[in-house]
Amino acid sequence: MSLEADAQAMAEALRLAGLGRATTHPNPRVGCVMVRDGAIVGRGYHERAGLPHAEVMALQDAGAGAYGATAYVTLEPCCHTGRTPPCTEALLAAGVKRVVVAMEDPDPRVAGGGVTRLRAAGVAVEVGLMEEAARALNRGFVSRLTRGRPFVRIKVGASLDGRTALRSGESQWITSAEARADVQRLRAESAAIMTGVGTVLVDDPALTVRPRPLRPPLRVIVDSRLRIPQNAAVLQPPAEALVATIDDTTMAAERLRAAGVHVLAAGGEKEQVDLPVLLHRLGDLGINDLLVEAGPRLTASLITGRLADELVVYMAPSLLGEGQPIAALHLERLADRSRWRFVQVRQIGPDLRIVLSQVE
Numbered sequence: 001m002s003l004e005a006d007a008q009a010m011a012e013a014l015r016l017a018g019l020g021r022a023t024t025h026p027n028p029r030v031g032c033v034m035v036r037d038g039a040i041v042g043r044g045y046h047e048r049a050g051l052p053h054a055e056v057m058a059l060q061d062a063g064a065g066a067y068g069a070t071a072y073v074t075l076e077p078c079c080h081t082g083r084t085p086p087c088t089e090a091l092l093a094a095g096v097k098r099v100v101v102a103m104e105d106p107d108p109r110v111a112g113g114g115v116t117r118l119r120a121a122g123v124a125v126e127v128g129l130m131e132e133a134a135r136a137l138n139r140g141f142v143s144r145l146t147r148g149r150p151f152v153r154i155k156v157g158a159s160l161d162g163r164t165a166l167r168s169g170e171s172q173w174i175t176s177a178e179a180r181a182d183v184q185r186l187r188a189e190s191a192a193i194m195t196g197v198g199t200v201l202v203d204d205p206a207l208t209v210r211p212r213p214l215r216p217p218l219r220v221i222v223d224s225r226l227r228i229p230q231n232a233a234v235l236q237p238p239a240e241a242l243v244a245t246i247d248d249t250t251m252a253a254e255r256l257r258a259a260g261v262h263v264l265a266a267g268g269e270k271e272q273v274d275l276p277v278l279l280h281r282l283g284d285l286g287i288n289d290l291l292v293e294a295g296p297r298l299t300a301s302l303i304t305g306r307l308a309d310e311l312v313v314y315m316a317p318s319l320l321g322e323g324q325p326i327a328a329l330h331l332e333r334l335a336d337r338s339r340w341r342f343v344q345v346r347q348i349g350p351d352l353r354i355v356l357s358q359v360e
Contacts, residue, residue: 006100009033009040009072010130014102016045016054017074017137022213023048025191026286028105028141032058032073034066034096041065048214053078055087059094067095074134076105076127079114088117098124102134106145140191140288143309149279150290153310154299155186156326160315163323164296172203178349179314183293184210186312190217190291192242192282195234196298197223206233207293218242218287222273222298226252230259244278246271275307296328303327303338306358311340313354 016031024030024046032054034042042065044057052060055077059066077087077099091099099118104127105111118125135142140151157175158164164174173180187193187209195207200221207219216239221228224246228235235241235256243256246267253263264281268274282290292302302308313326331337340356347353 005035005038006072006129009035009070010074010100010102012040012043013054013072013074014130014133014137016043017134019045020047022188023215025049025140025215025288026144028075028138030054030073030075032071034058034062034069034071036062036065036069041069050083053084053087056084056090059090059096062094068097070098070100071096072100072129074102075138076101076103076110076112077114077118078105078107078110079117080109082109086114086117088114091118092121092123096123099126100129101125101127102129103127103131103138106142108145138288139309140290144283144286144288147283149276149283150191150287151310152279152290152292152302152308153186153190153312154292154294154302154308155183155312155314156299157183157314158316158326159318159320159323161319161321162326163320164326165320165324167322167324174318174320175314175316175351176349179316179351179353182348182353183314186291187217188213190289191215191287192218192220192289193291193293194220194222194298195292196294197221197228198297199293199295200228200232200234202295204233205293206236208239212238216240217291218285220244220278220282220290222275222278222294224272226250226256228256230255235259235261244273244281246273275301275305279307296325300327300329304329309358310343311354311356311358313352313356314348315352315354317350 013031013033017029020029027049031045042058042062044054046054079086079088115125143151193207219234219241221243242262244264244266248263248265266273266278339359344355
């Protein structure tokens with residue numbers, strides 16, 4: 001097939017992979033397309049952990065048409081037995097003659113092994129087609145496998161002058177209903193949502209997703225001294241909650257556990273939660289994508305610690321004057337400023353959604 005035809009088939013595989021944005025964690029989002037004699041004969045994507053992988057779904061869809069076909073898959077086929085059998089063996093058993101892979105799997109159980117297995121069996125394998133798009137689709141999975149922590153996205157609703165609340169703390173609602181609906185999409189695509197206890201005490205957010213997804217995100221509350229009340233909305237079902245603190249052996253911690261709340265110790269210096277330690281603990285729990293909806297102090301700590309990968313700002317066309325800033329940064333030199341790169345600017349209702357990535 002031509003390079004253009006290959007690209008069209010891989011684009012369809014990537015589209016299919018995107019259908020699992022809110023359901024696959026801790027697994028990656030993967031799509032697969034089977035092409036024979038220039039026509040698509042099978043499509044599949046991985047829906048959620050424990051269910052068949054994308055390649056198996058595409059093979060089932062193709063049936064006998066898979067024999068002699070080319071498989072386009074957004075992530076290297078697995079070659080190990082986990083919750084499901086190896087996809088490499090399924091492809092070989094079906095008689096697939098060529099496999100085009102967008103990106104190598106960073107999972108050390110695979111990491112080139114799938115490609116090696118297929119080539120050893122005589123299958124033609126090509127790697128790297130539309131790799132950048134495939135990597136962007138699974139940046140959380142890649143982050144957890146290579147850095148040991150989730151991809152961290154900070155969401156902020158702010159006025160034109162960068163205020164997230166009035167001086168009194170009132171903040172509902174700075175942004176529009178359309179912007180808030182878009183935030184629901186961000187939440188649904190995240191394996192966990194994190195906030196600070198200060199936000200809980202002031203706003204009592206539930207941090208749930210509407211409509212409820214198949215796998216509601218874990219809600220993480222950073223609370224060094226366990227000030228969170230047991231009746232806080234964020235601790236209530238249907239989603240699970242985890243409170244990160246400096247000491248998980250106190251009576252307050254035991255009371256939370258008795259109420260069904262996970263308590264995790266991640267103590268650091270200055271009687272504060274060690275955020276890098278916490279992020280790595282979340283990585284150990286299989287969290288790929290973490291959405292942060294917090295106040296200016298926690299936001300500032302993540303930014304100054306260079307722990308934030310992406311900033312999503314919903315900017316309303318209004319001015320609030322004195323009030324809470326996006327992040328409580330206390331800088332004395334311009335050279336110390338936090339640097340970001342614009343990725344996307346789009347209007348959502350009357351507001352702007354500005355997506356920025358941290359400059360290396």
